[in-house]
Amino acid sequence: GQNIDQPTEMTATEGAIVQINCTYQTSGFNGLFWYQQHAGEAPTFLSYNVLDGLEEKGRFSSFLSRSKGYSYLLLKELQMKDSASYLCAVRDSNYQLIWGAGTKLIIKP
Amino acid sequence: IAGITQAPTSQILAAGRRMTLRCTQDMRHNAMYWYRQDLGLGLRLIHYSNTAGTTGKGEVPDGYSVSRANTDDFPLTLASAVPSQTSVYFCASSEGERSEQFFGPGTRLTVL
Numbered sequence: 001g002q003n004i005d006q007p008t009e010m011t012a013t014e015g016a017i018v019q020i021n022c023t024y025q026t027s028g029f030n031g032l033f034w035y036q037q038h039a040g041e042a043p044t045f046l047s048y049n050v051l052d053g054l055e056e057k058g059r060f061s062s063f064l065s066r067s068k069g070y071s072y073l074l075l076k077e078l079q080m081k082d083s084a085s086y087l088c089a090v091r092d093s094n095y096q097l098i099w100g101a102g103t104k105l106i107i108k109p
Numbered sequence: 110i111a112g113i114t115q116a117p118t119s120q121i122l123a124a125g126r127r128m129t130l131r132c133t134q135d136m137r138h139n140a141m142y143w144y145r146q147d148l149g150l151g152l153r154l155i156h157y158s159n160t161a162g163t164t165g166k167g168e169v170p171d172g173y174s175v176s177r178a179n180t181d182d183f184p185l186t187l188a189s190a191v192p193s194q195t196s197v198y199f200c201a202s203s204e205g206e207r208s209e210q211f212f213g214p215g216t217r218l219t220v221l
Contacts, residue, residue, distance in 0.1 A: 004151065030207070031207075033209060041214070041215075042199060042212035042213060042214050042215055043152070043199070043212050044212070045209045045210070045211070048209060087151070087152070089151075089152075091207075095206040095207060096154060096157070096167065096206075097152075097154070097210065098151075099151030099152040099153070100151050101149055101150055101151045102151065
Protein backbone atom coordinates (compact mmCIF):
# COMPACT_ATOMS: atom_id res chain seq x y z
CA GLY A 1 0.00 0.00 0.00
CA GLN A 2 0.93 3.65 -0.21
CA ASN A 3 1.83 5.51 2.95
CA ILE A 4 2.99 8.97 3.93
CA ASP A 5 4.09 9.50 7.55
CA GLN A 6 4.64 12.80 9.30
CA PRO A 7 4.37 13.83 12.96
CA THR A 8 0.91 14.82 14.10
CA GLU A 9 1.94 17.93 16.01
CA MET A 10 5.05 19.96 16.79
CA THR A 11 5.69 23.00 18.98
CA ALA A 12 8.39 25.60 18.46
CA THR A 13 9.33 29.05 19.71
CA GLU A 14 9.06 32.28 17.74
CA GLY A 15 12.39 33.09 16.10
CA ALA A 16 13.65 29.52 16.28
CA ILE A 17 14.14 26.84 13.59
CA VAL A 18 11.95 23.76 13.16
CA GLN A 19 12.29 20.69 10.95
CA ILE A 20 9.20 18.72 9.90
CA ASN A 21 9.95 15.22 8.64
CA CYS A 22 8.07 13.16 6.09
CA THR A 23 8.70 9.54 5.13
CA TYR A 24 6.94 7.83 2.27
CA GLN A 25 6.30 4.50 0.63
CA THR A 26 4.51 4.87 -2.68
CA SER A 27 4.04 3.04 -5.96
CA GLY A 28 6.45 5.10 -7.99
CA PHE A 29 7.79 8.57 -7.36
CA ASN A 30 7.36 11.66 -9.50
CA GLY A 31 8.07 14.41 -7.02
CA LEU A 32 7.29 15.51 -3.47
CA PHE A 33 5.32 18.58 -2.47
CA TRP A 34 4.94 20.57 0.73
CA TYR A 35 1.81 22.62 1.31
CA GLN A 36 0.83 24.97 4.14
CA GLN A 37 -2.73 25.01 5.46
CA HIS A 38 -3.99 27.52 8.00
CA ALA A 39 -6.98 26.44 10.06
CA GLY A 40 -10.20 26.71 8.07
CA GLU A 41 -8.40 27.60 4.87
CA ALA A 42 -7.24 25.87 1.69
CA PRO A 43 -3.78 24.34 1.30
CA THR A 44 -1.25 26.57 -0.46
CA PHE A 45 1.85 25.38 -2.29
CA LEU A 46 5.22 25.82 -0.56
CA SER A 47 7.82 23.69 -2.32
CA TYR A 48 8.54 20.90 -4.76
CA ASN A 49 11.43 18.41 -4.86
CA VAL A 50 12.02 15.81 -7.55
CA LEU A 51 15.81 15.41 -7.30
CA ASP A 52 17.84 14.66 -4.18
CA GLY A 53 19.05 17.66 -2.26
CA LEU A 54 17.97 20.91 -0.74
CA GLU A 55 15.65 23.49 -2.28
CA GLU A 56 15.72 26.88 -0.56
CA LYS A 57 13.01 29.51 -0.81
CA GLY A 58 13.40 32.36 1.64
CA ARG A 59 12.81 31.19 5.21
CA PHE A 60 11.63 27.79 3.99
CA SER A 61 13.80 24.95 2.68
CA SER A 62 12.87 21.43 1.64
CA PHE A 63 15.14 18.41 1.40
CA LEU A 64 14.67 15.12 -0.42
CA SER A 65 16.41 11.74 -0.29
CA ARG A 66 14.75 9.39 -2.75
CA SER A 67 16.84 6.36 -1.69
CA LYS A 68 15.62 6.78 1.90
CA GLY A 69 12.04 7.76 1.03
CA TYR A 70 12.52 10.83 3.19
CA SER A 71 11.95 14.55 3.06
CA TYR A 72 11.96 17.41 5.51
CA LEU A 73 10.70 20.97 5.55
CA LEU A 74 12.89 23.44 7.42
CA LEU A 75 11.39 26.66 8.66
CA LYS A 76 13.78 29.36 9.92
CA GLU A 77 13.18 32.53 11.92
CA LEU A 78 9.75 31.32 12.93
CA GLN A 79 6.93 33.85 13.05
CA MET A 80 3.55 33.53 14.72
CA LYS A 81 1.91 33.47 11.28
CA ASP A 82 3.75 30.19 10.59
CA SER A 83 1.33 28.46 12.96
CA ALA A 84 -0.44 26.12 10.53
CA SER A 85 -0.57 22.54 9.33
CA TYR A 86 2.12 21.42 6.91
CA LEU A 87 1.14 18.74 4.41
CA CYS A 88 3.55 16.40 2.65
CA ALA A 89 2.37 14.87 -0.63
CA VAL A 90 4.04 12.48 -3.08
CA ARG A 91 3.13 12.20 -6.76
CA ASP A 92 2.96 8.51 -7.59
CA SER A 93 3.43 6.53 -10.80
CA ASN A 94 -0.07 7.56 -11.97
CA TYR A 95 0.78 11.24 -11.35
CA GLN A 96 -1.76 11.38 -8.53
CA LEU A 97 -0.88 13.05 -5.22
CA ILE A 98 -0.81 10.86 -2.11
CA TRP A 99 -1.14 13.03 0.99
CA GLY A 100 0.09 12.72 4.54
CA ALA A 101 -2.29 13.64 7.36
CA GLY A 102 -0.34 16.83 8.03
CA THR A 103 1.76 18.20 10.88
CA LYS A 104 0.16 20.87 13.05
CA LEU A 105 2.84 23.39 13.99
CA ILE A 106 2.24 25.49 17.09
CA ILE A 107 4.42 28.58 17.54
CA LYS A 108 4.82 29.97 21.05
CA PRO A 109 6.04 33.48 21.81
CA ILE B 110 -8.88 37.86 -9.53
CA ALA B 111 -7.72 34.58 -11.05
CA GLY B 112 -8.33 31.49 -9.02
CA ILE B 113 -10.79 28.80 -8.05
CA THR B 114 -14.21 29.38 -6.57
CA GLN B 115 -16.41 26.84 -4.83
CA ALA B 116 -20.07 26.99 -3.86
CA PRO B 117 -21.65 26.70 -1.44
CA THR B 118 -19.25 27.65 1.36
CA SER B 119 -21.09 25.35 3.72
CA GLN B 120 -24.22 23.20 3.64
CA ILE B 121 -26.26 21.07 5.99
CA LEU B 122 -28.02 18.30 4.13
CA ALA B 123 -30.52 15.62 5.08
CA ALA B 124 -29.45 12.05 4.38
CA GLY B 125 -30.82 10.74 1.10
CA ARG B 126 -30.86 14.14 -0.61
CA ARG B 127 -29.01 14.89 -3.82
CA MET B 128 -26.39 17.64 -3.73
CA THR B 129 -24.05 19.24 -6.27
CA LEU B 130 -20.92 21.07 -5.17
CA ARG B 131 -19.76 23.60 -7.72
CA CYS B 132 -16.20 24.42 -8.71
CA THR B 133 -15.05 26.97 -11.28
CA GLN B 134 -11.54 28.05 -12.23
CA ASP B 135 -10.44 30.88 -14.51
CA MET B 136 -6.79 29.93 -14.92
CA ARG B 137 -7.46 27.76 -18.00
CA HIS B 138 -5.91 24.81 -16.21
CA ASN B 139 -6.33 21.47 -17.92
CA ALA B 140 -6.49 19.27 -14.83
CA MET B 141 -9.01 19.49 -12.00
CA TYR B 142 -9.50 17.45 -8.84
CA TRP B 143 -11.95 16.85 -6.01
CA TYR B 144 -10.64 15.94 -2.56
CA ARG B 145 -12.23 15.38 0.81
CA GLN B 146 -10.43 16.23 4.02
CA ASP B 147 -11.34 14.55 7.29
CA LEU B 148 -9.77 15.10 10.69
CA GLY B 149 -6.69 12.96 11.20
CA LEU B 150 -6.58 11.85 7.58
CA GLY B 151 -4.75 13.22 4.60
CA LEU B 152 -6.55 14.71 1.65
CA ARG B 153 -8.18 11.89 -0.30
CA LEU B 154 -8.82 12.10 -4.02
CA ILE B 155 -12.44 11.48 -5.04
CA HIS B 156 -12.37 12.11 -8.79
CA TYR B 157 -10.16 13.92 -11.22
CA SER B 158 -10.15 15.21 -14.79
CA ASN B 159 -6.95 15.58 -16.81
CA THR B 160 -8.70 17.55 -19.55
CA ALA B 161 -12.18 18.68 -20.54
CA GLY B 162 -14.35 15.75 -21.57
CA THR B 163 -12.47 13.15 -19.50
CA THR B 164 -12.79 12.07 -15.87
CA GLY B 165 -11.25 9.40 -13.67
CA LYS B 166 -11.80 7.77 -10.30
CA GLY B 167 -9.59 8.53 -7.35
CA GLU B 168 -9.11 6.75 -4.06
CA VAL B 169 -12.67 7.20 -2.68
CA PRO B 170 -15.11 7.59 -5.61
CA ASP B 171 -18.10 5.62 -4.29
CA GLY B 172 -21.23 7.74 -3.84
CA TYR B 173 -19.85 10.60 -5.94
CA SER B 174 -19.97 11.52 -9.62
CA VAL B 175 -18.39 14.30 -11.68
CA SER B 176 -18.60 15.80 -15.14
CA ARG B 177 -16.25 18.03 -17.11
CA ALA B 178 -18.19 19.61 -19.94
CA ASN B 179 -15.73 22.49 -20.34
CA THR B 180 -12.33 23.64 -19.08
CA ASP B 181 -13.60 25.90 -16.30
CA ASP B 182 -16.23 23.87 -14.44
CA PHE B 183 -15.97 20.61 -12.51
CA PRO B 184 -19.10 19.90 -10.42
CA LEU B 185 -19.21 17.09 -7.87
CA THR B 186 -22.57 15.37 -7.26
CA LEU B 187 -23.65 13.28 -4.30
CA ALA B 188 -26.58 11.26 -5.65
CA SER B 189 -27.97 10.24 -2.24
CA ALA B 190 -26.03 11.73 0.66
CA VAL B 191 -25.05 9.64 3.68
CA PRO B 192 -23.65 10.81 7.05
CA SER B 193 -20.19 9.39 6.22
CA GLN B 194 -19.95 12.00 3.48
CA THR B 195 -19.78 14.73 6.11
CA SER B 196 -16.44 16.37 5.33
CA VAL B 197 -14.67 19.40 3.93
CA TYR B 198 -14.48 19.19 0.15
CA PHE B 199 -11.72 20.91 -1.79
CA CYS B 200 -11.58 21.45 -5.51
CA ALA B 201 -8.13 21.94 -7.05
CA SER B 202 -6.66 22.57 -10.47
CA SER B 203 -3.27 22.39 -12.17
CA GLU B 204 -1.87 23.20 -15.59
CA GLY B 205 -1.27 19.53 -16.10
CA GLU B 206 -0.90 16.36 -14.06
CA ARG B 207 2.80 17.21 -13.60
CA SER B 208 2.28 20.66 -12.05
CA GLU B 209 1.49 21.90 -8.56
CA GLN B 210 -2.16 22.07 -7.61
CA PHE B 211 -4.05 25.21 -6.62
CA PHE B 212 -6.95 24.82 -4.22
CA GLY B 213 -10.34 26.44 -3.88
CA PRO B 214 -11.56 27.67 -0.48
CA GLY B 215 -13.49 24.49 0.26
CA THR B 216 -17.09 23.48 1.01
CA ARG B 217 -17.96 22.27 4.50
CA LEU B 218 -20.72 19.67 4.13
CA THR B 219 -22.68 18.13 6.98
CA VAL B 220 -25.04 15.23 6.28
CA LEU B 221 -27.55 14.50 9.02
